[in-house]
Amino acid sequence: MTVIGVYNIKGGVGKTATAINLAYLAAEEGRRTLVWDLDPQAAATYYFRVRPKVKGGSKALVRGKRALDTLIKGTDFDNLDLLPADFSFRNMDLALEDAKRPTERLSRLLTPLGEEYDYIFLDCPPSISLVSENIFRASDALLVPMIPTTLSTRTLDQLLAFLKGHDQPGEPRVMPLLTMVDHRKRLHLDLIERLPGQYPGLLDTHIPYASDVERMGVHRQPLPAYAPSSAAAMAYRALWEEIKSKL
């Protein structure tokens, strides 16, 4: 089992789109794949048409009252399952604080799923919190989608500094990647040139800005399911290949 966290402190950078589309591609290859929607906004859950409801909410979940595997829902796609979000996840930090070893809780909850899944994608809420610390702990790789702006690199620096400050065993590999790249924008092109030198971990593949991606909310499906040969779907495919080669 490989756990891939998709995380950024900032919101609206393409985390959910990345998590869902990559998970879809992994499942399409026959890998047993799970998406865990940790965001109380429940965007990933919405995309898969599942109701955002987890019995007992984040409290029961964090306490391990309900084994995760009883909460899982099959999506409309082979090999692809979802652990839905619940509105109570907005208070997950509080629930975690009460737990023993609060930063390892999610990691422990995931362990029994190791037999069942080849890949687990964590779609994370924006912010830095106890939940995010748990995500860093649980992930083998941390994908950090970012829009190419100057401010984005500042946030990435903050994240890298934070991870460094919390040097822990089994620290995830950080893989920043550029999303919503607009080739008409001078600044985007500049940053594409400059950033790889600054951040050696930066993935080569970037995801273009495309209205096909936005339409995920209309189709309520992963992008490659309704527009398999669109430029953006191809970019996600290339991205997945690159990530696999670096795992």
Place this chain on the structure above:
Amino acid sequence: MAEIAHEYLIPDGIGSEDIKDLIRDRVRFTEDPAYEVTRRFLDSFDWRLYRAHAAVEERLDAGRRRLLWRDLRADVPPLMQDIDAEPGFAWDLHEGPVRDRLEPVLGVRRLLPLSEVWSRVQPLRLLDEDDKTVVRLVLEDNRFRAPDRDREGTLAARICLVPVRGYAADLRKTARMLNQDLGLEPAGTGVLPEALAAVGRRPGDYSSKLDYHLDPDQRADAAAKEILRGLLATLEANLEGTKANLDSEFLHDLRVATRRTRSALTQIKGVFAPDLVENYKTRFAWVQQITGPVRDLDVYLLDFDGYQACLPAPLQPGLDPLQEFLQAHYEDTHQTLAHALESAKFRDLLTSWRGFLETPVPERSAIRNAMRPTKEVADARIWSMYRRVRKAGRAIALNSPAPELHELRKHCKKLRYLLEFFGSLYPKPQVGTLVKVLKGLLNNLGKFQDLAVQANYLRETARRMHAAGSAETDTLLAMGSLVGDLFNRQRQARVEFSGRFADFDSEATQAVIRDLFAPARKRGQRS
């Protein structure tokens, strides 16, 4: 909670449109496009997948070719991976989830087609208010075909219920609808058993393991014939696969059946005429001999990566020409074998042997053991062979010459075969334990001898390669290093011998053997 049936039979005369109409009256669903699918069910010749409670199928639909692995004991979706060629050996598949599962189970065997099912499929998806799929239904019209295409026909039409995880209530509701509202009968099994039966196959219909059910009071000559008939059946079952070289295990099983035949002939003593025994012993020795060269090559080629891996990294590439050399000889060597197996000499052997084995035993026989009860003869043979093994084994010291160990191995093998032939006359757990200890000992002795044989074969091959100008210095050095390694491992086996033999010669094992096989006056005694 009661098990939910996942497949239902659609009675003759009811079409898929009728079924859809009936369902439409009751639930909301959407139809995915209908498609055709061919499923080719596969297993190894010895049913390794079936025995591991798995089913593998090659699936062709919509231009996509996939291999599916189904776990027959767990209610989980099948694993799948795309393939681009006819599946055969696990190692020829691309990396993927099916290969991962297949490799350890299938080992060196090839996947062979069992039965083919061609279906017209109409998938339906039952939806909730958000248009989320909560249950899948699959309507199937099925036809079957045997792999050699000599049989085909229709199978029952089915409707299959495919669960979506986390929607158990919807699944139960749908099952109730099919079963109670529509009155459909649960199918009882999946399409695989039906497709197998249709082509006349039965899961597990071949095994290389011996499985006799002997009668202790039966005449020993009749029992011996029964044992030998079983071995002949195994030998014959493996003939076609050996000739076609489908995989290495056909030849291996054929050779084991031959060796066991010779052992049964000579070890079940005094049941057949001596000149007959002598005659067939010689003729089966010939079979052993003509099948040897291909087996030798198989041994090296199958484990070539293993050999290469035990060399230090810089020497490893030097071994490649050896592989090429062996492969280059493979074709010819196998041709020679195939010819021999098609020769009149071989055919006559099998025909006359079968004739002899199928002739009922004469009403009276003057041959020493022929008319004695099987169990008596078995007791005596096993007891005496055991004593020989024990004596020879106890005589072995750390400096005993190799031939003494070879001799001991022969006795051990004979004892093992006797236990296997006559196992059904004795309590299963005890015989099982004995065979296990014996196997441990045999493995050790086998290693000791085979490693030396392999090392010498390599030396011989190195000379031939050198003479043929196909060995550079690096290759000779790599082979030399491998020879050294083999001899080291052989020495290791030699050191381990005393431990293995002690297991065999333990108080506990001795007691079991005495109780089962010793002459009545010795049973229950301490040695």
